[in-house]
Amino acid sequence: MKGLIQQLIFPLIAVVAAFLVGGLIVWMVGDSPLLVYELFFTSAFGSVDGIGYTLFYATPLIFTGLAVAVGFKCGLLNIGAEGQLVMAAFACAWVGLVLPEWPSLLVVLLAMIAAVAAGGIWAAVPGVLKARFGAHEVITTIMMNFIAFGIVSYLTQYHYRKQGDPILETRPIAEIKDGVLTGPHIPRMHDLLAPFGIDFPAGVPLNLAFLFAIAACAVVYVFLWKTKWGFELRAVGISPSAAEYGGASISRNIILAMAISGMLAGMVGVNEVLGYRYRYYDGFSALYGFTGIAVALLGRNHPAGVLLAAILFGALTRSGLFIDIFTDRVSKDWVVVLQAIIILFVACGGAFRVGARRLKLMKSET
Amino acid sequence: MEYFTTIINLSLLASMVRLSTPLILAALGGMYSERGGIINIALEGIMLAGAFTAAAVTVFTANPWIGLIAAVAAGVLVSLIHAVASIEFKADQVVVGMAINILFIGVPALVSGALFESTGSTPPLPREQTLPDWNIPLIGSIPVLREILSGHKPIVYMALAMVPLSYYILFRTRFGLRLRAVGENPEAADTAGVSVRGMRYAGVLLSGALAGLGGAYLSIGQNSLFTRNMTAGRGFIALAALIFGKWHPVGAFLACLLFGVADAISIRMQGVVPVPVQVIQIIPYVLTLVVLAGFIGRATPPRAIGTPYVKEK
Numbered sequence: 001m002k003g004l005i006q007q008l009i010f011p012l013i014a015v016v017a018a019f020l021v022g023g024l025i026v027w028m029v030g031d032s033p034l035l036v037y038e039l040f041f042t043s044a045f046g047s048v049d050g051i052g053y054t055l056f057y058a059t060p061l062i063f064t065g066l067a068v069a070v071g072f073k074c075g076l077l078n079i080g081a082e083g084q085l086v087m088a089a090f091a092c093a094w095v096g097l098v099l100p101e102w103p104s105l106l107v108v109l110l111a112m113i114a115a116v117a118a119g120g121i122w123a124a125v126p127g128v129l130k131a132r133f134g135a136h137e138v139i140t141t142i143m144m145n146f147i148a149f150g151i152v153s154y155l156t157q158y159h160y161r162k163q164g165d166p167i168l169e170t171r172p173i174a175e176i177k178d179g180v181l182t183g184p185h186i187p188r189m190h191d192l193l194a195p196f197g198i199d200f201p202a203g204v205p206l207n208l209a210f211l212f213a214i215a216a217c218a219v220v221y222v223f224l225w226k227t228k229w230g231f232e233l234r235a236v237g238i239s240p241s242a243a244e245y246g247g248a249s250i251s252r253n254i255i256l257a258m259a260i261s262g263m264l265a266g267m268v269g270v271n272e273v274l275g276y277r278y279r280y281y282d283g284f285s286a287l288y289g290f291t292g293i294a295v296a297l298l299g300r301n302h303p304a305g306v307l308l309a310a311i312l313f314g315a316l317t318r319s320g321l322f323i324d325i326f327t328d329r330v331s332k333d334w335v336v337v338l339q340a341i342i343i344l345f346v347a348c349g350g351a352f353r354v355g356a357r358r359l360k361l362m363k364s365e366t
Numbered sequence: 367m368e369y370f371t372t373i374i375n376l377s378l379l380a381s382m383v384r385l386s387t388p389l390i391l392a393a394l395g396g397m398y399s400e401r402g403g404i405i406n407i408a409l410e411g412i413m414l415a416g417a418f419t420a421a422a423v424t425v426f427t428a429n430p431w432i433g434l435i436a437a438v439a440a441g442v443l444v445s446l447i448h449a450v451a452s453i454e455f456k457a458d459q460v461v462v463g464m465a466i467n468i469l470f471i472g473v474p475a476l477v478s479g480a481l482f483e484s485t486g487s488t489p490p491l492p493r494e495q496t497l498p499d500w501n502i503p504l505i506g507s508i509p510v511l512r513e514i515l516s517g518h519k520p521i522v523y524m525a526l527a528m529v530p531l532s533y534y535i536l537f538r539t540r541f542g543l544r545l546r547a548v549g550e551n552p553e554a555a556d557t558a559g560v561s562v563r564g565m566r567y568a569g570v571l572l573s574g575a576l577a578g579l580g581g582a583y584l585s586i587g588q589n590s591l592f593t594r595n596m597t598a599g600r601g602f603i604a605l606a607a608l609i610f611g612k613w614h615p616v617g618a619f620l621a622c623l624l625f626g627v628a629d630a631i632s633i634r635m636q637g638v639v640p641v642p643v644q645v646i647q648i649i650p651y652v653l654t655l656v657v658l659a660g661f662i663g664r665a666t667p668p669r670a671i672g673t674p675y676v677k678e679k
Contacts, residue, residue: 025476029476029477029480077460129655129658132659133658135659135660138460139606139658140655140658142407142602142605143651143652143654143655143658144651146599146602146647146648146651147652151648154644154645157642287468287471290467290468291468293464294465297461329480330480331475331476331479331485333472333479333485334472334476335472336469337469339468340465340466340468340472343464343465344457344462344466348451348457348462349455
């Protein structure tokens with residue numbers, strides 16, 4: 001219990017300090033910090049709609065936060081979640097586009113598999129490059145991000161866009177016909193809760209993917225702390241040489257950790273395509289991959305922490321629009337600034353020093 | 367074949383020089399930081415800070431030279447955050463860099479919204495308030511070189527001058543030797559009486575100054591205003607060029623020219639050649655991956671990069 005409090009106290013201090021600095025910025029810009037704080041709480045948590053949106057914005061961050069956390073546990077920093085989730089979202093929509101006549105449920109399943117596989121493969125490449133050639137995963141994932149943006153934007157623009165559509169997006173995979181959404185998709189919270197007599201607002205895009213995200217937290221926890229594979233993966237992250245001495249393969253675990261990380265990031269595509277927009281929309285990701293780093297850091301790489309941190313960041317995103325509208329001079333970019341300050345504070349806190357523990361670049365044998 | 371002459375000509379080389387300029391400055395900046403052992407993925411954010419500061423200060427002072435100096439100062443200030451977090455707090459350098467990149471997506475928009483009531487861009491500057499075109503006397507009279515090298519903005523010449531200068535500083539001065547020593551083997555450098563902290567601060571702050579200058583070129587050189595996210599990944603391309611050039615000033619310079627010409631070609635191809643621009647745009651990144659995989663020589667980073675230095679008691 002004492003350990004748990006110690007785990008919580010530091011991120012809490014970082015968040016409070018960031019909010020204070022954020023308030024100072026609001027004051028300097030010429031608005032009332034108290035008004036901004038109030039807008040934050042009321043818009044994000046003050047109504048069922050607000051909470052629904054907060055959780056909706058938290059959903060992709062839970063996945064990317066878990067993705068980064070799994071990498072961290074193996075001593076890897078996956079800053080390529082952004083590219084992985086973009087590939088995944090496109091793959092997800094692509095399955096829907098090429099199998100128009102197939103039964104919806106089957107297409108949903110295949111699209112989910114495609115999303116997870118695309119994310120996993122896109123992350124496994126830097127894993128292989130690191131395991132095989134010692135190439136630093138930070139640099140290779142940055143490169144893989146830009147390659148992913150290029151490929152997907154090309155495919156969308158030249159092959160899967162509706163004729164004459166000014167927006168860079170694919171054709172829809174599900175559309176509203178006679179008031180009913182037809183085509184492959186996963187249900188929204190409104191439809192999921194209706195059978196239980198709960199009237200969740202129909203306009204809120206919170207969907208089944210949020211429950212997948214909660215489940216992913218549990219799965220990642222069990223995998224990392226209750227299985228032999230998870231133990232090995234963490235052992236490599238703590239001390240590669242000791243783990244190797246104990247019989248664990250460093251290369252195999254690096255590739256495995258990156259692949260799992262990418263698969264989790266890929267689930268963002270499921271939320272976006274099957275649960276929200278029903279198409280691939282170029283540029284949909286609001287820095288989910290990068291914010292995932294902040295979420296993992298703040299959540300101390302623990303699934304429960306990731307969940308809480310994602311909800312905080314989801315709440316920030318939700319409140320951004322309201323802060324933009326209801327203050328004179330503060331724009332929604334304040335939220336982005338605040339997120340960056342939180343990352344800086346957590347990184348400087350010293351309680352979390354990946355740098356010292358992160359896997360060193362492996363020297364080539366030759 | 368008729369495409370060929372509309373794309374490959376002398377003005378292509380001139381636009382290569384222009385488009386490479388911000389990359390060269392940022393890549394050389396990154397080199398000072400990384401040669402000293404501090405990984406700098408914040409180049410993108412620093413460039414954004416420089417670009418915004420240059421434009422905003424020029425709006426108020428109507429003098430692009432003051433804007434230029436302010437951009438360098440802003441770059442130094444932002445890199446100071448990086449240096450203090452990485453050196454004093456021994457924070458993870460990649461995470462700090464990422465935080466700075468995110469911070470300067472938000473800060474320019476926030477400040478611009480407060481100052482100019484527009485989060486998307488700063489007010490456009492009249493042409494005479496952006497940096498002038500310089501005609502270089504000697505080169506201006508040589509036919510082919512004139513087309514390529516004359517009539518650019520002053521920052522272009524600063525970038526070109528920085529290449530041999532950086533080579534000299536890094537390999538022919540005591541400062542350069544010490545900086546490299548600190549990046550390769552901080553323990554030994556420390557034993558020899560070199561201040562690891564001091565050298566690393568110098569490296570990171572130099573990177574801020576150069577990347578800030580590179581940013582200024584975008585807003586008050588090439589353009590006449592700051593627009594949201596106007597670097598569009600150039601900080602990361604510069605990072606790629608640094609690796610592609612194996613952390614060597616001349617290598618990085620050549621890589622920047624290569625990426626610059628790819629960019630120039632992709633701009634010219636739009637609407638002319640039926641090859642998608644995206645294909646050209648991803649070339650720098652694919653090349654860098656190929657280099658990292660060891661297919662074109664091996665890219666070995668400075669040995670102590672990314673590791674905070676903890677003095678033995």
